[in-house]
Amino acid sequence: MAEQTLAIRESVTHTLRHTPAVVDVSIRLRQMAFLTSGAADELLIALDLVKNSKVGAGLHIQLAKHLTVLGAPTSVDLAESLTAEMRRQGMPLSGQVLQLSSADIAAMRDVACGKANVTQMLGRQYVTNEGGTRISINTVRNLEKRTLLHRHGVQEESIPQRLLLTAAGIRALASTFAQAPPHVSASGLQSVPPLQQQAPTAKRTR
Incomplete structure (x- = not known):
């Protein structure tokens, strides 16, 4: 999981312009990778304690839980921030209606x-x-x-x-x-259309 998070971070930093939003996403992805790696280490310690019939495994399991408790909400926030920045930088985004x-x-x-x-x-x-x-x-x-x-x-x-x-x-x-800002119908439903990359504006010549 930590390696995958770092791979995503590397892809982001190599694909997008380094705006403040991209820098923030990059830092938070690195933090997630660090916490995930730490949680994995705690679980390995707990497993070793159980195998050797020693006490204390529960403490390390709790530490792993605390290290990853914000993992899911943070992932959702990062996905939303990253998608918004990709859209702002004009990258093509698509999705099923x-x-x-x-x-x-x-x-x-x-x-x-x-x-x-x-x-x-x-x-x-x-x-x-x-x-x-x-x-x-x-x-x-x-x-x-x-x-x-x-x-x-x-x-x-x-x-x-x-x-x-x-x-x-x-x-x-x-x-x-x-x-984009959704169009809400009278039924209260909103369409989620695919996005298309905006065509570049033609340069004016004298």
């Missing part, structure tokens, strides 16, 4: 940040969201039908199931980062 409501996008963003769960209690299902935004179970079911998200874990009474984006859901959310 989807109909997504503001509730859909808010739910998918919090799911991407690892904050949303579904819990069944007394035969009814409830959505809990640490991100603070209210997510209805109907929104979740609609996104599941469209294969944009899925639940992780076995459905059991009072046991939270983590909501995760599918590959299609990741692409759909990323396309909302790349869009």
Whole structure:
């Protein structure tokens, strides 16, 4: 994971002009790689302690958790910042046209940040969201039908199931980062159109 993050950072710094936004993204990617590497080291120490029947593994697991707790939200923020900067620098961005409501996008963003769960209690299902935004179970079911998200874990009474984006859901959310200010229809749905690179302006000659 750390190597992949550094590879992304290298690609960003070699592809985009070094604006303040790009420099910020580069620094934050390097920080993510450092924290990921540190978390991996803590987990290896924990594994070694378990193998040798020694105490203290739980502490290192907790340290690894703390090092990566902001990983998902930071990744979403970086993706949005990077996409906006790519668009500002005139790089071609494309995305599938989807109909997504503001509730859909808010739910998918919090799911991407690892904050949303579904819990069944007394035969009814409830959505809990640490991100603070209210997510209805109907929104979740609609996104599941469209294969944009899925639940992780076995459905059991009072046991939270983590909501995760599918590959299609990741692409759909990323396309909302790349869009221009959306056109909202009377139904409350907004189109997420593919972006096209702006044609260069012809130079005037005397």
